[in-house]
Amino acid sequence: MHSVTSKQKTGIMKKYIMYVMAIIIVATFLIVEVNKEERMSDIALANVEALADDELADNQYFCYGVGKVTCPYSGKQVAGYYIRRNIK
Secondary structure (H helix, E strand, O other), X not given: OOOOOXXXXXXXXXXXXXXXXXXXXXXXXXXXXXXXXOOOOHHHHHHHHHHXXXXXXXXXXXXXXXXXXXXXXXXXXXXXXXXXXXXX
16 A cells, blocks of 8 residues: 655646536536526516507506506506507
8 A cells, every 4th residue: 555645636636626516606607507597677578568568458548657647447546648540
């Protein structure tokens, strides 16, 4: 049998630490990628909703702001609204 010198032990430990660090880095990257969630901006979401509403409704009510006018679509108090009439 041959004995392992302290220099060899240090080299083995460095390799072991490098492998462990590589595994931790890869695992962290994979966890971040899996948990990354695509979120739509408010404008993009409003556009999707408007397109969906356009297919279902004869008239569209667009309410905006905060004020004393009652929105016919939501019933909330808004600054104003306008109606886009769909012609079929």
